[in-house]
Amino acid sequence: MRRLFPISSSPFETAKTLKDRGKFLNDRKEIIGKVPGVEVGDVFQYWNELNIIGLHREMKYEKYIDHVIRDRKRIATSVVCNGLDDDGLEHYEVYISTEIRENAELLVNSFNVKNDIRVIIKCFLKNSGRCGMDVYCYYGLYKEEVAWNVLMKYGIDGIRKGLIVEDISRQREAVPICVINTVDKERLTVESFVYKTKMIYPNWCKPIPVPHLGCDCEGKCGDSAKCLCAVRNGGKIPYNKNNVIVASGGVIHECGPYCKCSADCPNRVSQKGIKFNLEISRTERKGWGVRSRATIPAGSFICEYIGEVIEDDEVDKRVDNDEYLFSIGDYHMDDSVLKEAYAVLCWMATRMLRRRTVIVVP
Ligand SMILES: [Zn+2]
Ligand SMILES: [Zn+2]
Structure with missing residues (x-):
């Protein structure tokens, strides 16, 4: 052997x-x-x-x-x-x-x-x-x-405690949006969580192209009576050079694709997407929430509230535990606004988190 x-x-x-x-x-x-x-x-x-x-x-x-x-x-x-x-x-x-x-x-x-x-x-x-x-x-x-x-x-460093998903947006945002749960065993996965970056409109509420509403400014827009967008905002660009809201008021009109101004126009903020390190985190009593790892200056754009636009009748049929409804009909919105452009509901930082409606010319 x-x-x-x-x-x-x-x-x-x-x-x-x-x-x-x-x-x-x-x-x-x-x-x-x-x-x-x-x-x-x-x-x-x-x-x-x-x-x-x-x-x-x-x-x-x-x-x-x-x-x-x-x-x-x-x-x-x-x-x-x-x-x-x-x-x-x-x-x-x-x-x-x-x-x-x-x-x-x-x-x-x-x-x-x-x-x-x-x-x-x-x-x-x-x-x-x-x-x-x-x-x-x-x-x-x-x-x-x-x-x-x-x-x-x-x-541990690098990999955080309770980190479930490193970027639930799958690189569709400029910054990764991670999912953290240090509370219980509930989890969100890339497969189960549908991350949307565009609004879904029903047939009765499609954005209508309105090329005549774009401004004719060259370069960056300013506080000029010649800038249609500034005029709509009460004669002033509503943001300062740090992209923070300076003018108070309800609706903000941003420049859109029909405007002739440049991409770095100060009146283009919400359309550039998320800048802060937001993360989806599990809370002890309130289920899932969104938080920021850094302090957000007051007046900064945080994120767009994106989802599907549905009518009241549809709401009752759809609601279950995972629905987060946001009523838009009673906040600075009327039919003329919807016909004119499309509305983006944004979270802006104030002393308390407040929603703002930003109108972007489509
Ligand atoms: Zn502009
Ligand atoms: Zn302009």
Whole structure:
């Protein structure tokens, strides 16, 4: 009989010899989820046994998270955890404290993809051997619970505690809009959350092109009687050079595509989109909300209130727990305004958050 490795070699050397000779099981496959032939409760004496059968491929001891590459992203496939207390998986310790910075990213990816993660528990058996011994027990498949528990537990630089989605807008805003939940297990995903950047109008309320309403200014508009848009705003451009509202009043008329002024005209603010680091965050009592990571100067444009325009009759049919209705009929809006241009409801910063209606010539 040919000997593959010396009898006195360590489990690591044995495993390495087997790997070099192509003797690992399932070696050419990247397994996500169940490994053929391994059942929940199977116990292994050595770390390297996990490698040999494909349950956990990382051969180096203390590499507690294994991964594969999917769509150019690293996603976690298995984790080795340290025992369990009476509360079960909810409160287990994961042996990754020293690796967390490099591995939090793949847990976030795994959380978003919702792939199965194999959980292996390292247990100490008091009654085995002369003074007890560590063994590895296959605990089963878990989806995002593993990633969730780890991310909730460690708040670290780069990857924030409770971060679920890095940019729910999928780069359709100039700044990423992340989703954070440090409160409970509710989650929003890129798939379940429909992020809109354009209003949806019903047939009875389509914006009407009105080229004659554009101003003829060259370069930037100013407080001139020649600028149609300034005239509509009471003779003054309503924003200062920091894009902050200076003129009080209800409706603001911005320059639009039919205006001849330049893109850096001071009367174009809301149409340039979100500038502040807003994030969707879970609150303890009020469900999901939007907050800013930085202080927003009073009078700044925050975001556009975008959605579908529906009639009152339609409201009763549609409303369920996920609807956020915004009544626009009673606020500086009348038929002439709707016919003239289209209205953009904006959140502007004041001492209290207030909505403003900004009219943009379509
Ligand atoms: Zn202008
Ligand atoms: Zn103008």
